[in-house]
Amino acid sequence: MKLIQARAFGEIEVDERQIIDFPRGILGFQEHTRFALLDASQPPFYWLQSLTDTQTAFVLISPDVFRSDYELSLVSQELDVIDVHQEEGGELITRSSGDAAELLVFAIVTVTGDKESMTANLQGPIVINPASRLGMQGIQTDPRWMTKHYILQEMAVKGSR
């Protein structure tokens, strides 16, 4: 166990396995290379808390919650960052759940006072390899995935499918 400072919780104890290194940081936050992945008090959200700066923390959500059709593509240069190696090299296309259970995929949430306008970023998903405790932000070029997806609206669409 390790004691960390979290913006949402103050000082808390976390398991070493919750500490994830981001060798290349997150876009715009390249100097933050170590984070803790925490359950938020409000499910289904999580916190990605910077260990470089207590005030820097991101709210995360699993894309499964609102887009069951989400899939992302990662190339071998990206997979190298999180120590995932494929025999053939090239591109890995993975669903956010099921067949790629060995990788954790999250979308960063932009929180707003009005719940309806809360958005999630599916163009720059956070991908974590729990085995190596390494993470990265993978840029998606599929035009379906944008930086702003209205979570509640897309949940409603998903529910009516």
Place this chain on the structure above:
Amino acid sequence: MLVLTRKINEAIIIGDDIEIAVVDIKGDQVKLGIRAPRSVKVYRHEVYEAIQDENRRAAESAGDLTSLGGFPPVTGPSSNSDDGDGSR
């Protein structure tokens, strides 16, 4: 930054296996053709900027957490409905 002058149908090579050709020029628009291995991701710079901007907005917005409570229960196979703790 290295600056090179190219005409239509001329190209540059980066490393061993990336080629960028000028396919067409119309007014202030340049059409580029890019040949790169599948292990290399190619995208417009705006995509990078959009994600960076959204990250900054998200980091700033994360202070306003009251609206996270009382999120509708998650449906579907990924549901773990153990959130009956009356968060409003």
